[in-house]
Amino acid sequence: MPQPKTLYDRLWDAHLVRAESGDTPAVMYIDLHLVHEVTSPQGFDMLRKRKLAVRRPDRTVATMDHSTPTLPADENGRLPYATDQAEKQVEYLRENCAEFGIKLHDFDSGNRGIVHVIGPELGATQPGMTIVCGDSHTSTHGAFGALAFGIGSTEVAYVLATQCVLQRKAKNMRITVNGELPKGSSAKDLALHIINRLGVNGGTGHVIEYSGSAIRALDMESRMTLCNMAIEAGTRAGMVAPDNITIEYLRGREMAPKGDDFEAKARQWLALVSDESAVFDQEIEIDASNVLPTITYGTNPGMSIPIQGIVPESMSATAKRALDYMAIDVGKSLSGRRVDVVFIGSCTNGRISDLRVAAEILRNRRVADNVRMLVVPGSEAVRKQAETEGLHEIFLKAGAEWRLPGCSMCIAMNGDIVAPGKTAVSTSNRNFEGRQGAGARTMLASPATAAACAVAGVVTDPRSFGVSREVA
Amino acid sequence: MNVFTRLNGEIMVLAQQNIDTDQIIPARFLTTTSFEGLGDHLFADWRRDASGQEKPECVLNQPRARHSPILVAGRNFGCGSSREHAPHALLDFGFRVVISSEIADIFSNNCQNVGLLPIVLPEDQHRHLMGLDGQEITVDLVTRSIFVCGSHDNDVRFEFEIDGFARRCLLQGMDRLDFLLAEEKAIKAHECVLEART
Numbered sequence: 001m002p003q004p005k006t007l008y009d010r011l012w013d014a015h016l017v018r019a020e021s022g023d024t025p026a027v028m029y030i031d032l033h034l035v036h037e038v039t040s041p042q043g044f045d046m047l048r049k050r051k052l053a054v055r056r057p058d059r060t061v062a063t064m065d066h067s068t069p070t071l072p073a074d075e076n077g078r079l080p081y082a083t084d085q086a087e088k089q090v091e092y093l094r095e096n097c098a099e100f101g102i103k104l105h106d107f108d109s110g111n112r113g114i115v116h117v118i119g120p121e122l123g124a125t126q127p128g129m130t131i132v133c134g135d136s137h138t139s140t141h142g143a144f145g146a147l148a149f150g151i152g153s154t155e156v157a158y159v160l161a162t163q164c165v166l167q168r169k170a171k172n173m174r175i176t177v178n179g180e181l182p183k184g185s186s187a188k189d190l191a192l193h194i195i196n197r198l199g200v201n202g203g204t205g206h207v208i209e210y211s212g213s214a215i216r217a218l219d220m221e222s223r224m225t226l227c228n229m230a231i232e233a234g235t236r237a238g239m240v241a242p243d244n245i246t247i248e249y250l251r252g253r254e255m256a257p258k259g260d261d262f263e264a265k266a267r268q269w270l271a272l273v274s275d276e277s278a279v280f281d282q283e284i285e286i287d288a289s290n291v292l293p294t295i296t297y298g299t300n301p302g303m304s305i306p307i308q309g310i311v312p313e314s315m316s317a318t319a320k321r322a323l324d325y326m327a328i329d330v331g332k333s334l335s336g337r338r339v340d341v342v343f344i345g346s347c348t349n350g351r352i353s354d355l356r357v358a359a360e361i362l363r364n365r366r367v368a369d370n371v372r373m374l375v376v377p378g379s380e381a382v383r384k385q386a387e388t389e390g391l392h393e394i395f396l397k398a399g400a401e402w403r404l405p406g407c408s409m410c411i412a413m414n415g416d417i418v419a420p421g422k423t424a425v426s427t428s429n430r431n432f433e434g435r436q437g438a439g440a441r442t443m444l445a446s447p448a449t450a451a452a453c454a455v456a457g458v459v460t461d462p463r464s465f466g467v468s469r470e471v472a
Numbered sequence: 473m474n475v476f477t478r479l480n481g482e483i484m485v486l487a488q489q490n491i492d493t494d495q496i497i498p499a500r501f502l503t504t505t506s507f508e509g510l511g512d513h514l515f516a517d518w519r520r521d522a523s524g525q526e527k528p529e530c531v532l533n534q535p536r537a538r539h540s541p542i543l544v545a546g547r548n549f550g551c552g553s554s555r556e557h558a559p560h561a562l563l564d565f566g567f568r569v570v571i572s573s574e575i576a577d578i579f580s581n582n583c584q585n586v587g588l589l590p591i592v593l594p595e596d597q598h599r600h601l602m603g604l605d606g607q608e609i610t611v612d613l614v615t616r617s618i619f620v621c622g623s624h625d626n627d628v629r630f631e632f633e634i635d636g637f638a639r640r641c642l643l644q645g646m647d648r649l650d651f652l653l654a655e656e657k658a659i660k661a662h663e664c665v666l667e668a669r670t
Contacts, residue, residue: 018658052653066499066502086503134554134556152578154585201490318546321488413500413502435499439522
């Protein structure tokens with residue numbers, strides 16, 4: 001009888017160009033390479049220096065998202081880049097894509113956006129694939145039952161030149177989430193809850209498979225939010241086995257197979273599961289009904305509490321430094337703490353379902369006078385859909401800024417920054433010191449919580465706004 | 473790639489746990505298109521205040537920082553962003569080895585790819601080195617050992633584990649891209665099977 005396999009085992013085996021040995025790592029084939037302007041220039045330079053071509057331009061998808069402005073072009077059509085260097089970096093991506101024959105989803109394409117938002121939207125991301133990008137949040141694509149992980153720029157060069165990476169096999173971890181998420185809780189709250197439970201290094205050396213009835217109940221955008229933050233527990237990748245929700249999401253997408261080919265593919269995709277008798281190196285069970293709206297209080301994504309909880313005491317110097325940086329007292333609730341900035345967006349929570357949740361809370365309400373609120377759609381497609389639904393008008397009427405797509409304030413490379421000492425409630429993925437600007441204090445939360453905080457002007461439980469539907 | 477065999481040098485300790493790559497080099501320095509000169513931005517927000525003045529209390533601003541090639545950091549070093557700028561900044565600043573009780577996956581790969589030696593030690597050995605800030609030690613990749621010269625016959629030697637391939641690449645300055653390019657036939661064969669399936 002063949003050895004039972006996990007989903008990760010299956011994907012690993014299917015992509016081996018050469019198996020690993022004691023002496024050498026495995027050579028793993030990459031089905032899809034996503035490229036953006038920040039981590040690719042040095043990779044392209046390595047190819048040029050060695051006179052190498054891009055092996056599979058057809059398996060390479062490029063866009064610009066990190067260094068790009070979210071404010072519109074001036075009357076001369078010039079975009080307000082934060083620095084000349086940022087503009088040069090974007091221009092260099094254009095030159096590199098042109099020279100090496102890679103399709104670039106540029107400003108005029110109509111489908112530019114955050115690379116982890118447009119991959120799924122285009123149907124480029126498909127179950128069973130290996131997907132890499134010079135970006136740690138590549139884990140997002142695991143939502144489709146793909147093995148997706150971030151790489152460095154030297155590895156970007158390896159993939160451009162050979163379509164392969166060198167890998168040692170990781171261990172298998174399964175996180176089973178059963179039950180129902182309570183009203184007001186979302187995939188983001190679940191992600192923060194899991195990272196808190198595992199710790200920011202609890203997943204190091206592992207690939208997580210998320211399973212259980214609560215995971216099956218999540219739509220694709222919620223699964224993307226969950227897998228997006230797998231990296232924040234140190235894991236190599238996170239994934240969810242494909243099911244009918246996955247298939248229906250992909251049907252009709254630009255780069256997905258069409259007609260009978262799609263049906264044939266769908267049957268193969270549905271077979272991408274862990275065998276019932278497969279053994280995981282680590283198993284964790286979570287009761288979804290315990291996952292309350294969650295917010296971070298420290299300087300890593302593991303330092304979170306339920307929004308009405310009490311900031312716990314810690315003896316560690318690292319935790320003390322974090323609380324000092326955040327200007328937060330232990331033994332108290334965060335409720336009522338003044339909020340200066342609210343950011344809705346990023347590859348974690350910049351999709352249409354996220355904007356709908358935020359808009360529902362902001363409808364017929366105003367952003368508090370002390371709050372600057374930025375709403376940044378994850379892609380052009382999200383922006384267009386939101387504008388079709390009139391969500392942008394709700395945001396603008398409430399006093400929020402409605403911007404063009406990009407990573408924006410999640411990484412604060414493009415001029416969208418939080419000022420020193422200011423507190424931001426952000427739907428992004430990292431609350432590291434200085435992440436949203438030097439000296440900025442970040443509290444991570446769901447779109448519902450962020451929108452509620454924007455209205456109240458202080459940290460607020462979204463349930464007090466009567467969230468009426470399942471939130472993403 | 474840099475060849476690494478054996479190194480004598482002083483330890484610099486950064487005891488904090490979970491030092492992420494946003495600390496190692498903040499994102500605002502990532503609009504560059506090269507990896508040159510990133511050492512200037514290493515731990516920029518730890519080393520400088522808002523006006524750009526160096527903070528004298530930061531250990532990385534002490535003269536010894538630039539000639540301490542061995543960084544010993546708290547657990548889970550290099551977590552977060554995959555930016556390869558982080559190991560480049562460490563190398564450019566003068567570090568050749570990073571030691572911790574746990575090093576984040578992507579960062580560790582990046583270190584190996586750019587020729588910065590990442591070493592993971594068991595907790596007790598790691599703790600021992602964390603107490604030796606400023607002391608000279610020897611890191612020997614040939615024998616996979618760390619040697620601490622003691623004051624009175626109490627020398628300490630640890631053996632460390634490192635992936636055999638990573639070790640070979642560093643010892644020989646072997647380029648992984650050459651290794652992958654040599655797999656052309658096998659890659660082609662994989663692609664043939666792949667195209668036949670679709």
